[in-house]
Amino acid sequence: MPYFYALADQNARLGDPIMRPVFYDYPAAASASCDQSMAFTLGKSLLVAPPPKPESPQTYDVCLPAGGWYDYWTGQRVGTPEPAAAGPIQSATQAVPTARTLGDRVIETPRLDHLPVFVRAGTILPRQPLVQSTSETPNGPLRLDVYPGADCMGTLYEDDGRSLAYTRRGYFRQTVRCTITPTGLSIDFAKPEGSFKPWWKSIAVTVHNWAGAGAALAKTTRVAVVNNNAAATATVTVPMQARAGTIAIDGRQARSS
Numbered sequence: 217m218p219y220f221y222a223l224a225d226q227n228a229r230l231g232d233p234i235m236r237p238v239f240y241d242y243p244a245a246a247s248a249s250c251d252q253s254m255a256f257t258l259g260k261s262l263l264v265a266p267p268p269k270p271e272s273p274q275t276y277d278v279c280l281p282a283g284g285w286y287d288y289w290t291g292q293r294v295g296t297p298e299p300a301a302a303g304p305i306q307s308a309t310q311a312v313p314t315a316r317t318l319g320d321r322v323i324e325t326p327r328l329d330h331l332p333v334f335v336r337a338g339t340i341l342p343r344q345p346l347v348q349s350t351s352e353t354p355n356g357p358l359r360l361d362v363y364p365g366a367d368c369m370g371t372l373y374e375d376d377g378r379s380l381a382y383t384r385r386g387y388f389r390q391t392v393r394c395t396i397t398p399t400g401l402s403i404d405f406a407k408p409e410g411s412f413k414p415w416w417k418s419i420a421v422t423v424h425n426w427a428g429a430g431a432a433l434a435k436t437t438r439v440a441v442v443n444n445n446a447a448a449t450a451t452v453t454v455p456m457q458a459r460a461g462t463i464a465i466d467g468r469q470a471r472s473s
Contacts, residue, residue: 217350218342218358222373223259225389234258242281249298250279250321261339261370262288267326275325282319284337286363291424291447293471294334295320337365340392340403342372344416350377357453358416360392362423364401364469368394374414381412388412390457400429400466405457414456421463422451429467441465 223234239246241260251268255278258264263285265278280295287294298318324332335341341363345356360370375387387410395402401423423429429441429450442451448470454463 217347218344218372218374219259219261219370222342222371225373225387226259226371232259238263238281244319245279245281248279248319250277252279261336261341263334263336265322265324265332265334267324270326273326275323278322278324278332278334280320280322280334281336284365285320285334286337286424288333288335289330291361291449293337293425295322297321335361335363337363338368339363339365340368340370340394342370353415357418357420358414358456360403360419360421362394362401362403362421364394364396364423364425372414375410375412382410385410386412388414396469397464400464400468401426403463403465405461405463407460408458416456418453418455419457420451420453421465422449423465423467424449425470426450426465426467427470429465432463432465434463435461439463 220234226232227234233240236257238252238255238257241257245252253268254266256264263280267276269276279298284293285295286292298321322332341361343359343361344354347354358372362368370392372390372392373387375382379386388408389410390408391406393404395404403421425448427445427448429443432439432441432452434452434454439452439454443449444451450465450467452463452465
């Protein structure tokens, strides 16, 4: 829900749709060799790829835009480099001989119990504990799933969800960025905008595709790191960042490409 609410805020302010054709943020996708008739993105960061022929049990290719992607369900890096010329022409734009940046390709098998969802490398994805309705206050920390990559960022947004107070700065909006450093990963929280106090008191930050994390600092305070070697994640929990601040986690990417 936090990710979608931030997208709704972006839609209200800037007009960007929540559900988008893949080429909206990734123009090169218009000439991709895969059948993308059913694929779409939610914001810039999530790509949903149902089978292009729902009635067929045959495997199908998913073309992921350049930059790197993660499987949402496993948190693992996915994709093999897309060939320079692959498969039959799927669209008129593909037939035009223009240069484009090649991305990755994933082969999926249609399943009733699985919807392929991919996360752009460079995404900071906010999530919350399960609630039964939007009127219920979540119990627990806000969760930030960090998928290191280029232009790494995410947005936190919250308001009361009922009134027009957001038109009078009665909201909380905070940009979060991540940068790979020589010693690990820096996660930077910008100064929040607005006057609203959000529901979360702490933030659990999980870095995906990460290895070797032994220490982390929130500003100057040392915080514990929980490593999951099987999932290649490192998790730290810090207080809500009511001011600008930085979390530094040592380690390295488990898979660079």
